[in-house]
Amino acid sequence: ALVGAAVVGPRQGRFDPEVDQDKFAPHNVPIVVLGTFILFFGWFGFNPGSSLAMKTKTDAFAASMVAVNTTAGGAMGGLVTYA
Numbered sequence: 477a478l479v480g481a482a483v484v485g486p487r488q489g490r491f492d493p494e495v496d497q498d499k500f501a502p503h504n505v506p507i508v509v510l511g512t513f514i515l516f517f518g519w520f521g522f523n524p525g526s527s528l529a530m531k532t533k534t535d536a537f538a539a540s541m542v543a544v545n546t547t548a549g550g551a552m553g554g555l556v557t558y559a
Contacts, residue, residue, distance in 0.1 A: 516550050 490497040524543040530536045 519550070520546050 484520055520543065523546045524539045527535060527539040527542060
């Protein structure tokens with residue numbers, strides 16, 4: 477990541493003295509939302525799948541509880557952040 481950041485460099489206009497820094501928009505909302513969905517679906521696939529086996533009803537119940545907790549965690553994080 478450090479090498480990638482060094483190769484790409486700072487954002488255009490971010491440290492330019494001729495650009496009014498109060499009017500500089502540092503975020504791209506659609507990309508932020510897309511990244512959030514990608515992370516959420518990654519967590520949603522990994523967390524229940526990390527129970528490794530669903531041979532019994534107990535294993536399936538444990539995986540479903542993990543899925544519910546993942547969904548509830550993402551929902552509460554969104555509510556706390558944007559409330």
